[in-house]
Amino acid sequence: MECLDKRALYLQEVSSCGGVRAAAEHLDVNPSVVTRQIRSLENELGVALLERNGRHVLPTEAGRLVLESYLAQRQLNSELRDTLSRWKNLQTGQVTVSVGDGFVDSFIKSVLSTVAKRYPDVMIDMRTGIYVPREPHEMVLHDEVDIAVTYGPVVDPRLVVHSFARGPLCALVARDHPLAGHESVSVAELARHKLIFLPEVSGSQRLVNDIFRTAGQVATPSYRCNLHSISRRMACAGIGVAFMTAAAAHEEVSAGLLSAIPIEHPLAEATQGNLVRRVGRRLTPAADYLWKVMMGMH
The missing domain is CATH 3.40.190.10 (Periplasmic binding protein-like II)
Incomplete structure (x- = not known):
């Protein structure tokens, strides 16, 4: 029985995204395509591969077995291609x-x-x-x-x-921002300003969250975007404080558009x-x- 085909890819995406619609958006296809492919695989295998758990869709035990086999086979195929490339000195x-x-x-x-x-x-x-x-x-x-x-x-x-x-985590502010002349800044002081956050899945945003949490400060962002480059541009506009290392904002800091102010917190000292x-x-x-x-x- 050949079940490790593209239908298993749709199953993997639904499992990773937590739902058919989210998986379809990630794959850039219509949700009906995802549903149809997974139903075809379920009909061939004779078992249910997905089940609903609250707002999310999760793989059943059978679905997890199919996914494990699919991912293992994909890794083997990838390793085979890499090995053949080495043999040919590609x-x-x-x-x-x-x-x-x-x-x-x-x-x-x-x-x-x-x-x-x-x-x-x-x-x-x-x-x-x-x-x-x-x-x-x-x-x-x-x-x-x-x-x-x-x-x-x-x-x-x-x-x-x-x-x-990567150096210390810094608060990035425009040169005319009230914090621009500071040699360092406390977490409590940062909480009083408009903040620019990245998505929660970002490694740097998780660090920022941990800093505010361990400092006992509640931080509510005024802005959120999904790219460091956009957050730097927003900080350059003077509308809020962005967070990253001076190295990540080297171009803007070197040009005098931003000041990188070290944050007074142990978690921010070295990243x-x-x-x-x-x-x-x-x-x-x-x-x-x-x-x-x-x-x-x-």
Whole structure:
């Protein structure tokens, strides 16, 4: 019985997104397509693969078995393609990398030009932004990307993790903002200003939330956006305070458009970025070279 086809992909997306409509939006298809494909798979197998739990749709025990087999088969197929590429010493092809929006400038300046000289015929597919429903390290685990750069602590035995220092988390404000002249700023003082937050799934936003929570302060954002670059532009406009490292806002800080003010809190004193790939995944020569070059990012 051949059930590990594209229908299982639709099942995986529903499981990851928590519902048919969300999965359809992520796949950019009509919800009826998702429903029809999963029903076809259920009819072939003779078992229910999904069940409703409150507002969410979850896989049944049979559905989880199908997903485990599907993901295992996809990993084996991916590893086979990578191995064949190594045997042929393939100099063309594609490397897919997830780069958090706060790391994009460093990646472009420190990595892309170097890799392009070594592998001029390899296409680098760079994905950035805040991902829904999966975070970058989860995309690595599902072999959706070869390598990812993430922010904040990552502990997972299924991942190879190389961490590097990013410096203190700062409050970013325009040069005419009331906080602009401060050498540092307390969490209590920040809570009195208009704040610019990222989505809750963002590693940097989770850190900001932890800082306010442990400081006993309630933080209600005035604005929320899904890209670091947009939050920096909003801060430049003087409408609120954004949060990231000085390195992530290097261009605006160097140009005098923003001031990066260290936050007075132990959690903000030192932050880290992470370079991650899946344990056991054989990278192509180009992806392996990209990994080694990216280890020099900061």
